[in-house]
Amino acid sequence: MRHSYALTALSMALLLSACGGEKDTPQIHGADPKLPAAERGLLPSMKIAEPAAWGDQKPTVPAGYSITAIANELAVPRQTLVLPNGDILVAEGKGGAEAPKLKPKDVIASYIKAQGNTKVKGGNRLTLLRDADGDGKYELKTVFAENLNAPYGLAFANGKLYVANQDALVRFDYTDGQTKASGAPTTVTELPAKINHHWTKSLAITPDGNTLFVGIGSNSNVTERGMEVELDRAQIWQIDAQSGAHKPYATGVRNPTALKVQPGTGQLWAVANERDELGPDLVPDYLTSIREGGFYGWPYSYWGQNVDPRAQPQDPAKVAAAIKPDYSLGSHVAALGVDFSIAAMGEPFADGAFVGEHGSWNRDNPVGYKVVFVPFRDGRPAGEPVDFATGFRGADGKTRGRPVGVTVDPRGALIIADDLSGIVWRVTRNQ
Numbered sequence: 343m344r345h346s347y348a349l350t351a352l353s354m355a356l357l358l359s360a361c362g363g364e365k366d367t368p369q370i371h372g373a374d375p376k377l378p379a380a381e382r383g384l385l386p387s388m389k390i391a392e393p394a395a396w397g398d399q400k401p402t403v404p405a406g407y408s409i410t411a412i413a414n415e416l417a418v419p420r421q422t423l424v425l426p427n428g429d430i431l432v433a434e435g436k437g438g439a440e441a442p443k444l445k446p447k448d449v450i451a452s453y454i455k456a457q458g459n460t461k462v463k464g465g466n467r468l469t470l471l472r473d474a475d476g477d478g479k480y481e482l483k484t485v486f487a488e489n490l491n492a493p494y495g496l497a498f499a500n501g502k503l504y505v506a507n508q509d510a511l512v513r514f515d516y517t518d519g520q521t522k523a524s525g526a527p528t529t530v531t532e533l534p535a536k537i538n539h540h541w542t543k544s545l546a547i548t549p550d551g552n553t554l555f556v557g558i559g560s561n562s563n564v565t566e567r568g569m570e571v572e573l574d575r576a577q578i579w580q581i582d583a584q585s586g587a588h589k590p591y592a593t594g595v596r597n598p599t600a601l602k603v604q605p606g607t608g609q610l611w612a613v614a615n616e617r618d619e620l621g622p623d624l625v626p627d628y629l630t631s632i633r634e635g636g637f638y639g640w641p642y643s644y645w646g647q648n649v650d651p652r653a654q655p656q657d658p659a660k661v662a663a664a665i666k667p668d669y670s671l672g673s674h675v676a677a678l679g680v681d682f683s684i685a686a687m688g689e690p691f692a693d694g695a696f697v698g699e700h701g702s703w704n705r706d707n708p709v710g711y712k713v714v715f716v717p718f719r720d721g722r723p724a725g726e727p728v729d730f731a732t733g734f735r736g737a738d739g740k741t742r743g744r745p746v747g748v749t750v751d752p753r754g755a756l757i758i759a760d761d762l763s764g765i766v767w768r769v770t771r772n773q
Contacts, residue, residue, distance in 0.1 A: 367623050369672035369709055371727055377645060381621030387706040393460070394740035396763055401743065402733040403769050406688070409731065412473075412480040412757075413766040417465030419759040420542070421600075421679065421747035422766065423496035423503075427518050430471040430480070430749075430757060432766055436464030437492025437508035437541035459744075460762050466490045468505065470521055471766065478770065487514065487523040495545025495601070497554060502583070506543035506556055509535035511581060530554075531586035534574045537561045542678070546601035546610065547583070554581040555591060555610055557598030564617050564652045565641045576640045578612065578632060592632045594664065596640040600680040600698075600747070604631075607721055613677035613697055614667070616644060622705040627677045628667035629697060629716060629723065639664035669723040674702035675710035679748040679759070683715070686754030688771045694718040696730060696756055698745035711735035713745050713758055731758060731769060 370376060403409045413419075416434055423431045467490060472482035487505075495506030503514040505527065512527035533543055533556060540559025547554050560576040561567060578598050580591035597615040604611055610632040616625035617640070625644040637660060639646065641653035646666035649656065671677050679698030683691055694717040699710035713731035716723050734743040743760040750756055751768075758767040 369623070369675075370626070371670050371672055372725075373669055373723065375626055375645070375670040377626075377648060378621065378623045380624055382619065387622045388703060389706050389708050391701060391703070391708070391711075391735065391741040391744075392739060393762055394736075394742050396742045396765070399733070399736075399742065401731045401758075401767060403731050404691075406772050407769055408772055409767055409769045410478065411765045412478075412768045413469070413471050413483055414764060416469060416764040416766065417462055417467070418460060418761050419469075419746070419764060419766055420494050420761055421496050422749045422757045422759050423498060424749055424751045424757065425498060425516075425518075428473065428476075428751070428753065429519075429521075430751075430766070431486060431496060431503075432469045432471065432759065433493040433496055433505065433747075434465030434467050434469060435490065435492035435494060435508075437494075438538045439541075460764065462764060464492060466492065468493060468496075468523075472521070478768065482521070484521055486521065487527070490527075492541060494542045495556065497545045497547035499547050499549070499551025499583075502551065504530070504545060504547065504554060504583075506533070506545040508538055508541045508543055509533055511543070511545070511554065511556055511586075529586075530583070531581055531588055533579075534558055537567070537571055540575075540597045540615075542597075542599055544599055544601045544612075546603050548603055548608065552583050554583055555579065555601050555603075556581060556588075557595070557601050557612060559597035559599070559615075560640060563619060564650055565654075572641075578610075580634075591634055592636045592638065594636075594638040594640045594642075594660070595632075599678045601632075602680050602682060602695075604721065605682055609721075611680065611695070613671070613680045614638075615676055615678075616673070617641075617650065618674070618704045620650070622707070623673050626667075626670035626673050627675050628671055629669045629677070629680065629695065630667035633665060636665045637663050638667065645670075669716060671697060671699070671714070671716075671727065672709055674704045676700035676702060677710075678746045679713075681748050681750045683750055684752065684754070686752070687750065687756065688754075690717070690728070691715050691730065695723075696748045696750065697727070698748040698758065700744045700746060700761075701735060701741070708735060711741065711744060713748055713756070730756070731767070734760070734762075
């Protein structure tokens with residue numbers, strides 16, 4: 343009977359995704375979005391991403407730029423890191439644990455989301471790419487380290503390579519030019535891994551290499567499993583690189599999927615995925631500076647003091663203290679990557695942040711599925727986001743790629759990890 347009910351629910355979900363749900367309105371971006379009223383129903387709007395091969399196509403980039411696939415057939419590439427000698431490390435993995443579904447809609451949503459993801463098994467490894475002669479073709483592709491546990495965040499400083507697995511922050515010794523890890527990594531500190539509804543552990547490091555930041559996502563959409571499973575979740579940890587000692591640096595960030603320390607200022611920034619099932623236009627995913635000791639609302643409120651009544655019992659003091667994020671990227675875009683630009687990327691993309699948007703599921707009119715550039719002025723976001731790499735989801739409704747990590751190469755290129763197609767793309771200015 344239970345199996346039959348699940349099939350009926352899935353059939354209903356497919357019908358709804360074909361016919362549409364709540365009416366989607368244009369996305370609102372920037373520092374002061376005008377939020378619509380929340381919408382709740384039996385099922386949220388859902389649209390299946392239909393994967394398709396790139397074939398002879400590739401993403402579209404602005405005039406004056408070119409995009410090239412520098413590696414393919416990777417096992418779920420998520421984040422990348424450019425090493426001092428120009429080699430690129432790629433974290434390949436897919437984590438999380440199967441937790442019991444609480445309601446029929448959870449079965450439906452899981453099915454819908456799974457259709458738009460790769461069926462490739464995560465590599466649980468780091469792959470190294472090398473362009474020895476600087477011609478833009480990465481002729482060496484080799485496994486740098488394997489037997490990891492859903493690696494995601496990457497950072498490097500002072501001869502140490504740090505990897506955020508889904509269950510631990512680990513460290514490798516690294517010598518310039520090394521193509522293979524010299525042994526098993528050292529554990530810096532364990533990370534929360536129970537259930538791992540949001541398994542990705544993002545990572546950033548201070549320029550001196552002494553302090554690391556790890557983003558840890560919540561174990562639910564909005565506490566459906568109870569607060570007891572949210573211990574140490576929806577937080578950004580500050581970790582001492584030597585001892586592994588850690589403390590919460592910021593809390594109430596539902597899913598901080600990418601972190602970066604801003605050059606010149608030392609300010610920590612994050613992109614975060616906000617909650618679902620309040621309608622196609624709520625809640626905005628965001629880019630924000632992170633204040634030490636700051637609370638960013640989850641689960642009690644969103645975008646500052648907008649109360650989410652689903653989180654019970656409420657905490658009025660927490661709501662009153664909730665910090666409004668700096669910049670709305672739009673609702674359900676699923677931002678998973680961020681990096682700051684440099685002058686070598688050329689105008690008008692020299693001052694700002696690139697953001698990789700994996701793409702929506704909780705919307706009838708899909709959004710995301712692209713890399714955008716958020717212009718900055720005086721160290722802060724200023725203006726509308728600009729499309730930088732598009733075409734991952736085509737006009738035909740087929741999804742050929744889904745951007746995750748974005749990394750600026752100091753030589754003047756943007757590296758994009760595409761986890762659906764298993765490709766790493768490189769965007770450069772035309773000479």
